Amino acid sequence: MTTTYNIRALESADYQFVASVVDDWWGGRPVRALVHRIFFDHLNASSFAVGPSDAVQAFLIGFVSQSDPKVAYIHFVGVSPAARAGGLARLLYEHFFNVVSAQGCTEVRSITSAVNTGSIAFHRKLGFTLLPGSGEIDGIPVSLDYAGAGQHRVLFHKAL
Ligand SMILES: CC(C)(COP(=O)(O)OP(=O)(O)OC[C@H]1O[C@@H](n2cnc3c(N)ncnc32)[C@H](O)[C@@H]1OP(=O)(O)O)[C@@H](O)C(=O)NCCC(=O)NCCS
Incomplete structure (x- = not known):
């Protein structure tokens, strides 16, 4: 059976639910402090979600760089453990690529x-x-003490 997902803009109303699940979604790593409320309030044109606000299935937080408008940056992507391996993160990334390409981003x-x-495996696949x-x-090449x-x-890079 093929599942059809509706990608929508990330909203302020998504914050409480997402903040309550991210540590679990990241396998117990304490990442909640990295998922700031301001992203949900101010990055809505370049951040996306799937599912209702009280049961978000997946989300992507990204933006176009103010320092270099040709560069777009993806800060966070998370998919509910129950919804993984179904192409949902790929779908959100490809949607983001399309949106920022249309704004002139090349990277x-x-x-x-x-x-x-x-x-790391996911980004390589993408x-x-x-x-x-x-x-x-x-x-794995790493930027030490980054x-x-x-x-x-x-650090990942992809040309659009
Ligand atoms: C990483 C994550 C976002 C992937 O979400 P997903 O919806 O399961 O990924 P997709 O189904 O879209 O996978 C896309 C491709 O990446 C591959 N992939 C995804 N996760 C992978 C993993 N953990 N190991 C190896 N390959 C992986 C898939 O096999 C797929 O390859 P294919 O298209 O050739 O079949 C999800 O596992 C997650 O939320 N993890 C916890 C949060 C996290 O670490 N986020 C990333 C850092 S911000």
């Missing part, structure tokens, strides 16, 4: 932590390349 960037192997970093962990001491990050 999308994203960042993940070096321990998030699922995110055609992102890993930018060379200042170090390497388990064969987000503070000991906070290594993997």
